[in-house]
Amino acid sequence: MGTSLAYKILQKHLISGNLVAGEEIAIKIDQTLTQDATGTMAYLQFEAMGVPQVKTEKSVSYVDHNMLQSGFENADDHKFLQTIAKKYGIFFSRPGNGICHQVHLERFGSPGKTLLGSDSHTPTGGGIGMIAIGAGGLDIAVAMGGGAFYLTAPKVVGVKLTGSLSPWVSAKDVILEMLKRLTVKGGVGKIIEYYGPGVASLTVPDRATITNMGAELGATTSLFPSDDITRKFLETQGRSAVYQALTADADAIYDEIIEVNLSELVPLAACPHSPDAVKTLTELNGIKVNQVCVGSCTNSSYKDLAIVAATLKGKTVHPDVSLTISPGSKQVYKMIAESGVLTDLIASGARILESGCGPCIGMGQSPSTNAVSVRTFNRNFEGRSGTKSAHVYLTSAEVAAVAALTGQLTDPRNIGPIPQITAAFTGTIDLHDNMIETPAGFPNDVEVIRGPNIKPLPLHPGVTDSLEGEVLLKVGDNITTDHIMPAGAKVLPLRSNIPAISEHVFEGVDASFAKRAKEKNGGFIVGGSNYGQGSSREHAALAPMYLGVKAVIVKSFARIHRSNLINFGIIPLTFVNVDDYDHLQMAEYIKIPDIKSKLQSGKPLEIIAGSQTILANADLSPRQIEIILAGGLLNYMKPKN
Numbered sequence: 299m300g301t302s303l304a305y306k307i308l309q310k311h312l313i314s315g316n317l318v319a320g321e322e323i324a325i326k327i328d329q330t331l332t333q334d335a336t337g338t339m340a341y342l343q344f345e346a347m348g349v350p351q352v353k354t355e356k357s358v359s360y361v362d363h364n365m366l367q368s369g370f371e372n373a374d375d376h377k378f379l380q381t382i383a384k385k386y387g388i389f390f391s392r393p394g395n396g397i398c399h400q401v402h403l404e405r406f407g408s409p410g411k412t413l414l415g416s417d418s419h420t421p422t423g424g425g426i427g428m429i430a431i432g433a434g435g436l437d438i439a440v441a442m443g444g445g446a447f448y449l450t451a452p453k454v455v456g457v458k459l460t461g462s463l464s465p466w467v468s469a470k471d472v473i474l475e476m477l478k479r480l481t482v483k484g485g486v487g488k489i490i491e492y493y494g495p496g497v498a499s500l501t502v503p504d505r506a507t508i509t510n511m512g513a514e515l516g517a518t519t520s521l522f523p524s525d526d527i528t529r530k531f532l533e534t535q536g537r538s539a540v541y542q543a544l545t546a547d548a549d550a551i552y553d554e555i556i557e558v559n560l561s562e563l564v565p566l567a568a569c570p571h572s573p574d575a576v577k578t579l580t581e582l583n584g585i586k587v588n589q590v591c592v593g594s595c596t597n598s599s600y601k602d603l604a605i606v607a608a609t610l611k612g613k614t615v616h617p618d619v620s621l622t623i624s625p626g627s628k629q630v631y632k633m634i635a636e637s638g639v640l641t642d643l644i645a646s647g648a649r650i651l652e653s654g655c656g657p658c659i660g661m662g663q664s665p666s667t668n669a670v671s672v673r674t675f676n677r678n679f680e681g682r683s684g685t686k687s688a689h690v691y692l693t694s695a696e697v698a699a700v701a702a703l704t705g706q707l708t709d710p711r712n713i714g715p716i717p718q719i720t721a722a723f724t725g726t727i728d729l730h731d732n733m734i735e736t737p738a739g740f741p742n743d744v745e746v747i748r749g750p751n752i753k754p755l756p757l758h759p760g761v762t763d764s765l766e767g768e769v770l771l772k773v774g775d776n777i778t779t780d781h782i783m784p785a786g787a788k789v790l791p792l793r794s795n796i797p798a799i800s801e802h803v804f805e806g807v808d809a810s811f812a813k814r815a816k817e818k819n820g821g822f823i824v825g826g827s828n829y830g831q832g833s834s835r836e837h838a839a840l841a842p843m844y845l846g847v848k849a850v851i852v853k854s855f856a857r858i859h860r861s862n863l864i865n866f867g868i869i870p871l872t873f874v875n876v877d878d879y880d881h882l883q884m885a886e887y888i889k890i891p892d893i894k895s896k897l898q899s900g901k902p903l904e905i906i907a908g909s910q911t912i913l914a915n916a917d918l919s920p921r922q923i924e925i926i927l928a929g930g931l932l933n934y935m936k937p938k939n
Contacts, residue, residue, distance in 0.1 A: 300547025340435030353444030374749025396627025425506030427524030456552030459496030461561030485515030593624025616705030820846020830859025
């Protein structure tokens with residue numbers, strides 16, 4: 299009985315536990331990455347651990363999210379990140395060098411390695427055969443300190459690819475097809491592993507698009523084999539030494555098999571306001587478009603920008619459309635400049651932005667009121683663009699280019715033959731990493747610079763044996779971390795200031811939440827299925843902890859958010875009977891007694907609400923129970939250092 303590629307890599311990195319789906323395991327982490335929206339807090343946590351230097355093979359700090367410097371806060375955080383990286387042995391990718399996932403794929407990723415990143419789209423690294431997992435910043439801090447990463451051993455879903463993509467159909471349509479079939483909950487507790495004859499027809503940028511947006515399935519990670527296509531990509535990056543051929547056994551056993559015939563796929567789009575609300579362009583034909591944004595860590599490679607330029611060459615962007623272009627990295631930016639792609643984009647009327655996340659994270663380029671925005675991004679949650687009334691569609695670069703040209707959603711196959719581009723850049727790729735700083739040779743001589751917006755890390759006071767308080771908020775299914783802790787130009791600069799950012803918790807859902815939480819001395823949150831989907835931002839747990847949230851009681855959790863709740867001492871509970879969701883109401887006073895004994899015995903906790911008793915499971919491992927009772931991971935680790 300053969301083994302999947304995912305389990306081969308996990309087995310080589312296994313520190314403890316049995317590699318059996320559903321059991322808790324611990325794995326060694328080879329590489330870490332952070333970005334500036336999550337990194338400042340991660341490095342404050344690393345400092346609190348008292349470890350003198352990072353212990354990973356390679357750790358990289360990227361600046362790509364908080365690039366809009368409308369005040370001192372972001373620039374101050376960048377200086378903090380730069381100096382702390384130099385002191386503690388971390389590579390630092392300066393502002394302008396590019397989006398973390400694109401740059402890491404180009405300059406640092408290695409087949410067969412494990413990568414843990416404080417960004418949910420870290421699985422991009424699976425495009426070159428890595429086990430690349432998104433997690434909260436505290437988990438990254440622990441990994442940098444040499445600690446293991448704990449997770450529930452996932453099931454492995456084998457996706458057999460056959461055929462090849464037709465003209466105007468791209469890798470984005472592959473992952474949109476997966477979302478259409480599985481939904482945003484379909485990958486929870488699973489690794490998505492692609493194999494089959496169709497794999498050879500996909501470039502590394504194609505594969506990275508698919509693994510990147512696998513995060514929207516809720517998957518632990520996604521990955522492709524490391525093959526001749528991978529080797530050629532690494533050769534162009536001057537990194538052929540890290541290449542190794544990696545594939546699943548020919549008789550590999552998967553927990554589930556899905557077949558996708560690439561030849562049968564058509565252009566697709568995810569409709570507002572969820573990545574799994576997928577329809578064909580034929581169904582959406584004629585919808586007027588006001589804005590088109592090309593870029594993000596999903597679709598900002600040379601190939602993506604070249605097809606947009608080729609489609610627009612000699613033409614002008616529709617007068618009702620604003621088109622923006624965000625190259626994924628300095629390398630890509632230089633390539634489009636040298637090849638003439640940039641010239642064609644500028645001539646068409648496109649607005650060229652810097653190499654960063656920008657509009658994808660709500661950092662600029664918010665659409666107009668009620669606008670339709672077509673974006674080559676990975677998320678279209680309501681309000682994420684910065685305009686709550688906007689209608690955001692997620693598409694391939696090909697579909698986006700045609701929308702920019704025609705002013706409406708159009709099946710690109712209707713406008714004629716696809717223009718020919720050179721998928722691989724034929725010039726000389728600039729491999730001069732002048733925007734990546736190496737750690738200091740004498741770290742003790744480095745002063746870490748902290749601006750006034752960087753506040754001390756708050757710690758949980760510890761869990762008492764009985765919790766009581768009001769239900770502060772009741773929400774429905776698929777609540778995202780954007781709902782809990784908004785992004786955007788207003789809130790992101792406060793990521794290193796928990797007292798300030800906590801004022802914005804659930805701001806778009808219930809503007810009075812923070813005020814009530816403080817007045818009531820904390821309480822509880824009740825939610826539906828897939829609570830906490832989306833970004834890895836630990837602030838969606840850390841800020842509620844600061845406001846006194848004691849437990850979150852839901853039908854089901856998204857993986858990363860549940861881990862973040864545990865890391866910060868908030869008890870994650872799921873209803874034994876999901877119908878009991880209907881029996882807990884906003885402002886209801888509840889009590890949860892005998893917490894320690896119930897957790898340690900594995901019995902359901904009792905939620906006493908008036909005359910009724912509702913049962914809820916914590917489903918915690920012995921280690922997680924200790925973390926909860928200690929009041930979070932940092933408190934738990936203190937006696938161990």
